[in-house]
Amino acid sequence: MRLFFGSCFTLILAAVVGLGTTWLTLTRGVAFGALSIGAWTAWPKSGSVDIDPYARAIVSRTGQLPVGTGDGVAFYARSDDAGNAFDGRCTFVISGSTPAARYWTLTLYDAEGRPVANTIDRHGFTSAEIVREADGRFAISVAPRARPGNWLPTGGIEQFVLVWRLYDTPIGVATRTTKSGPMPAVARKDCS
């Protein structure tokens, strides 16, 4: 009898532990080989056959298609440099310069990876359309209400994700140090 209850207890606990850790790793986005520069994190191996099992599981569960290694690399940010989570009711300023790339795009998504509805129908910027300073640097305001200059509307949603995609870039699987590519700084300003 004791054996029976013990086995039941063990099996149930094993299922909870196993499925719980799987759920946690897949929803939190745990994957190996991350390349972090400031607030930005990329998984260059996810765009190749060397993709790790965790990234594969996430990709197939969410239905996304990762950017291929010969195409470019995608950097994700969910919080600013100081670790403040992105909140669509606050203003965040992205400034600086980017690693070498033929083109880049910056896109704002909700937590599920959908573009966010807004009044001016803008979901991101490309390197070709951004307004720059004389020295090539730029500043982008990610804010719920209109700002002068480069304004990326958040639509006032609670949580958002920024994705910086560099196309035709030397940044990739071989990139080890954060020195090789300065990514733009992200800072939180006021919250409404």
Added chain:
Amino acid sequence: MIRLLLWILGAILLGGIVHLSTVLAMPQTAKQDAYSRLAPLTPVNAVALLPPPTAKASLMPFMDPAFAVAVCRYDISSGPLKFKAPVSQAYTSVTFYTRKSVAYYAINDRAAGRRSIELDLMTAEQHAQLPAEEDVTAADRLIIESPTTTGLILLRTLAPEPGLMPMARRALAGAQCHVEEPQ
């Protein structure tokens, strides 16, 4: 007491096995992966233009809205596939995914180095069956080996400004992908 600890230890070990097997089984069991999402909307071995992602309807998560995207859902079980895409003025890339969304090959317009990107997609077996001579004379044709008989080719063209999106979408209309009938 010790008996209880042993039961717990066993449960954690077993839990680890459950964890690893569920993670590894996920790509095989996922019902909502990119291929399954595109299957009802796209023909086999033909190029289909995808609608741009919007807040209401996004075919797949984390699509880049600055790109016009076309997909060729391929099945090369009956023979090699020929793929051809014109290169736009800004930036064009072609990425190959297996049935399970692994990006096994990607090329952009600069790497292709021509006015159009031309590729032959075949399985390793079909590649081995190619006559040796043909392989040499066709050296300037890029041959890609697909690890699976089905999969996706994603053709993407950048619209540097939103106003250039119609042009980018039109550029994709010239793309072709087809399987040559076996002789």
